[in-house]
Amino acid sequence: MAKQVSNGENHSAAKPPPTPSPLRFSKFFQPNMRILVTGGAGFIGSHLVDKLMENEKNEVIVADNFFTGSKENLKKWIGHPRFELIRHDVTEPLLVEVDQIYHLACPASPIFYKYNPVKTIKTNVIGTLNMLGLAKRVGARILLTSTSEVYGDPLVHPQNESYWGNVNPIGVRSCYDEGKRVAETLMFDYHRQHGIEIRVARIFNTYGPRMNIDDGRVVSNFIAQAVRGEPLTVQSPGTQTRSFCYVSDMVDGLIRLMEGENTGPINIGNPGEFTMIELAETVKELINPDVEITMVENTPDDPRQRKPDITKANELLGWEPKVKLRDGLPLMEDDFRQRLGKPGKN
Ligand SMILES: NC(=O)c1ccc[n+]([C@@H]2O[C@H](COP(=O)([O-])OP(=O)(O)OC[C@H]3O[C@@H](n4cnc5c(N)ncnc54)[C@H](O)[C@@H]3O)[C@@H](O)[C@H]2O)c1
Secondary structure (H helix, E strand, O other), rough: OOOOOOOOOOOOOOOOOOOOOHHOOOOOOOOOOOEEEEOOOOOOHHHHHHHHHHHOEEEEEEOOOOOOOHHHOOOOOOOOOOEEEEEOOOOOOOHHHHEEEOOOOOOOOHHHHHOOHHHHHHHHHHHHHHHHHHHHHHHHEEEEEEEEEEEEEOOOEEOOOOOEEEOOOOOOHHHHHHHHHHHHHHHHHHHHHOOOOOOEEEOEEEEOOOOOOOOOOHHHHHHHHHOOOOOEEEEEEOOOOOOOEEHHHHHHHHHHHHHHEOOOOOEEEOOEEEEEEHHHHHHHHHHHOOOOOOEOOOOOOOOOOOOOOOOOHHHHHHOOOOOHHHHHHHHHHHHHHHOOOOOOOO
């Protein structure tokens, strides 16, 4: 079993990791890597599945309740002998024999995670407990997709992994932000107490094909609006910043983290920083120069700035994003045009 190196602080496990199934050690067995992806029918999850399925030594099981994900995202794999899709809610225990767990299941956009906040926090807390229980039982390595939201409205800029965050514990976003913070705590407690092999990724804003249209996230909003020929609605003041990572870069970072020896937490995101007005202007220029840009009221607790410090990802995983925003947006445009039934430029 690979040695695990914690990221900075002392997170060393008190116990050795649980032993994987005896099948793993059989002299005559040529094992495939059995990988569970929770939330694998969603945006990032389905791209991760595509990448994992490229390796013929991987068997992939997706567990998803289809709250925000869809079978459509996985349709090319349904029926493939190395692929299984299970309709399953992670707030219930799951018993499957696997070697790795990518635990992504959780609605990621505010519209969806605020829709049923109690369910969101249950997904984060009970769902993560269930997946850690599974990892413990079968001796699997588990990776959690945490979020830059654990930094809240950050008081340091850019955010590195040693920053503890500035999070409102009782706001409308807390079900997600605090839910992910508890999920991280559970990961490290299982690691220290039970020796579970953990990996924690702190994902910053990611974009690309298969994002839910009209899910309230800024890139999908602007692209859908531009394709439909509607005004691009920038939430005031418009000077708030975000950084955007193209999904293929994100998937590459997650796989490197899983395969490497560091527990994390490790930021994975693109440090290129844009104001919302700059983003709207870029979408307008690249997708539909005829649309207007208008200002609308902001939502509560919207962070003013977000930019990952990716020094650790760079040093420990040899990872850095490759796709520039100006190259990634047109790739997403094609997918949105198809799904919106607007094939040509307006
Ligand atoms: N997209 C981003 O910019 C971003 C940023 C930070 C963190 N993340 C994290 O990455 C992960 C994936 O995000 P995404 O953008 O692909 O979101 P998504 O909503 O497209 O995917 C989430 C998937 O989880 C499934 N799901 C939700 N609740 C579930 C439950 N209780 N049981 C089983 N399945 C459930 C959904 O049906 C969906 O398929 C999430 O954990 C999210 O918090 C994403």
